[in-house]
Amino acid sequence: MLISGRGSNLQSLIEAAGSYRIILVISNIEGAAGLDKARAAGIATQVVPHAGKTREAFDGELDAALRAAGAELVVLAGFMRILSDGFVRGWEGRLINIHPSLLPAYRGTRVHERVIEAKEALSGASVHFVVQELDAGPVIAQANVPVHADDTPQTLADRVLAVEHKLYPEALTLLACDKVKLQNGLAVFDSTNNGHPAANR
Numbered sequence: 001m002l003i004s005g006r007g008s009n010l011q012s013l014i015e016a017a018g019s020y021r022i023i024l025v026i027s028n029i030e031g032a033a034g035l036d037k038a039r040a041a042g043i044a045t046q047v048v049p050h051a052g053k054t055r056e057a058f059d060g061e062l063d064a065a066l067r068a069a070g071a072e073l074v075v076l077a078g079f080m081r082i083l084s085d086g087f088v089r090g091w092e093g094r095l096i097n098i099h100p101s102l103l104p105a106y107r108g109t110r111v112h113e114r115v116i117e118a119k120e121a122l123s124g125a126s127v128h129f130v131v132q133e134l135d136a137g138p139v140i141a142q143a144n145v146p147v148h149a150d151d152t153p154q155t156l157a158d159r160v161l162a163v164e165h166k167l168y169p170e171a172l173t174l175l176a177c178d179k180v181k182l183q184n185g186l187a188v189f190d191s192t193n194n195g196h197p198a199a200n201r
């Protein structure tokens with residue numbers, strides 16, 4: 001797993017582990033609170049600072065650490081670096097991210113501010129395969145939340161985060177159990193699955 005911050009999604013993934021096992025948590029930020037959550041759960045951690053390195057050199061270090069640990073999937077959870085094309089290609093179909101909007105709407109940053117400014121009635125979270133274009137990969141699972149008239153970016157972020165904590169373990173479980181695959185640029189679900197997990201709930 002790759003993180004940069006508090007690691008609340010990491011915590012929910014730790015608690016729901018079973019169909020998958022978290023073997024390594026890497027942060028580019030030394031003091032990231034998520035590292036303590038990983039250590040408390042007995043998971044190996046590593047800090048790979050990005051400062052003073054080219055994107056390719058930094059990503060090369062991440063890649064080497066992940067491969068040395070025997071990682072099969074790479075899970076981004078609040079990882080605040082854009083990954084190079086080479087890294088994304090190297091982990092194609094095995095690299096996922098969670099984004100706090102109903103993709104393809106509101107890619108990028110300042111999501112909650114923009115959702116409120118646009119007076120949207122609904123927002124939510126999406127787990128998606130990572131492709132080279134930022135926040136543009138095929139969606140594996142989504143969950144929605146209402147946007148209230150008196151929401152601030154913080155109250156909306158809190159409501160979205162609460163659904164992220166259920167959504168991410170579900171989506172990772174699907175991937176770890178081969179119930180979803182990236183095929184020809186699409187998220188393809190195992191037809192023996194009951195229902196379509198990407199549908200909003």
Ligand code: GRF
Nearest residue numbers: 006007008009078098099100
């Ligand atoms: C989450 O809102 C996630 O959607 C976004 O970054 C935030 C990470 O939070 N990509 P945390 O570090 O998992 O608490």
